Amino acid sequence: MRIAMFHWGFPPIIGGVETHLTMLCPELVRKGHKVFLLTSSVEGMGKIEEVFEGTYVKRTPLMDLNWLYKRGLEGIDDRVKEAFSDFIEKAHPDIIHAHNMHYFSHAHAKILEALARKKGIPLVLTAHNVWDDIVFLDLTLDIAWDAVIAVSEFIAKELISVGLSKRRITVIHHGIDIKKFLPGKAGAILKKYPVLKNKRAFFHPARTGLAKGSDISVKALRIIKKAVPDALLILAGTRRIIDWGATQHKDLAYIVQLVKRFGLEENTFIEVFTRKEMPELYQACEFAIYPSSVGEPFGLTMLEAMACSRPMIVTNSGGMPEIVKDGVNGFVVKIRDYKALAERCIALFQDEALRNSLGEAGREIVGQKYTQGIMAENTLAVYRKLIARKK
Incomplete structure (x- = not known):
């Protein structure tokens, strides 16, 4: 064909x-x-x-x-x-x-x-x-x-x-390719980005923008830091995207300013990552989040995180709850509820057994369906x- x-x-x-x-x-x-x-x-x-x-x-x-x-x-x-x-x-x-x-x-x-x-x-x-x-x-x-x-x-x-x-x-x-996205420990990525060492990282694997809930992640981090002082939020910066309406630079500037206002510079890492780096980034994190503020159609990165046996926290937005089931392979919180997001993040940071069980369930679901x-x-x-x- x-x-x-x-x-x-x-x-x-x-x-x-x-x-x-x-x-x-x-x-x-x-x-x-x-x-x-x-x-x-x-x-x-x-x-x-x-x-x-x-x-x-x-x-x-x-x-x-x-x-x-x-x-x-x-x-x-x-x-x-x-x-x-x-x-x-x-x-x-x-x-x-x-x-x-x-x-x-x-x-x-x-x-x-x-x-x-x-x-x-x-x-x-x-x-x-x-x-x-x-x-x-x-x-x-x-x-x-x-x-x-x-x-x-x-x-x-x-x-x-x-x-x-x-x-x-x-x-x-x-x-997705479950042979590329695998459970395991990060290696080379820690050498390239030393900031990831000795930190308890969690990853928001979407382009940095308001529609993707990046501001919600930062607001949640302000609360998370009080319980987990060495928490590190990783945000995926973007250079080359389809930006119909030319809003990306404005969004990114706002997020950076929010981080500075909250004094979270030591707990936030914004970088432009390559596709090849993504599997190891998930491995370097304890879990991933995607608190989209709009009707997210699907969220491909959910599958990537799950394939790496990392729990996902998402919002009840669009198609994401079709994949992430609350308490099964991650958690679902309300749109723009940064307090609920922070609570779920803290729970995952503090409970390794919970992280493992949710992560293993996610990997199994991806292998069966996605x-x-x-x-x-x-x-x-x-x-x-x-x-x-x-x-």
Whole structure:
């Protein structure tokens, strides 16, 4: 099978969808399929074509949302059509699979739809997020997606609530490589980041921002420090992200100022980490947290932490409670309740047996339900059904 993927970003761009694609695309290749990805160019990165673990990757500024936001979308149609047409001609796909193209740009979605119809190729959308404006409604409901994959039951319910037919939706949760994310003790990461030594670390593995609850983590840390003086909150700073609306720098500045105001500089570590460093970062921590303040669609890092046998504390936000069960493999607290978050963190710091039992349960759950192999097979089942329908 030949598969043409479209998405607004790919590493070194950092984000949940980008990480998802690094799991899905190589797994499809390993299963014997040809995968092609059209994505954004990256400032300072010379290559516009590369091969990532068997996936052919083509980059263009026409998929760069940061550039498009600054430029504006007016008069972009002809250039997008040419880029999409050339890519599809090269890929000669049996399936076209777009990720989060039910938002941002009418031109991109409508041009892709027209090309798919012209060539008789099934068009799949994976909805990783939902929004609350007209662009989202238009591109979710007016584009003739042959199938829509929702990354959680939460996303599926949101899509149905605005009028998308339930029959067109398949829920496929993310999956990860459990051979890379393993329990164990950190090694090289402690040498690279000496600040982690002799500290009781916990990790908030999401880009530093208000929507991700970074401010809630810092407010909780202020309480945690009183019970656990050597606690260290690790926050994942970001340089290369999709920042539609240009809010990231403002958010980061606020979080840094909050840390300083609370006098938590010695208990907070903000750094830009690579994908390769993530498994050891989880191993260097006693548990992980993700106190999202918005309807988080899924939260891929939950699976990563769980695969490393680290308990997760999340909020009752979006799709996260589908994965983290309170008292089973972690804890669930209310959105923006930094006091409850602090209490759960302190409980985990003070009870090693509890950490171990929750962590072991998490690892088992991931192995049973959330591997990249399971995710790829479920995705292929959607493709095969659509291709059979076209014949």
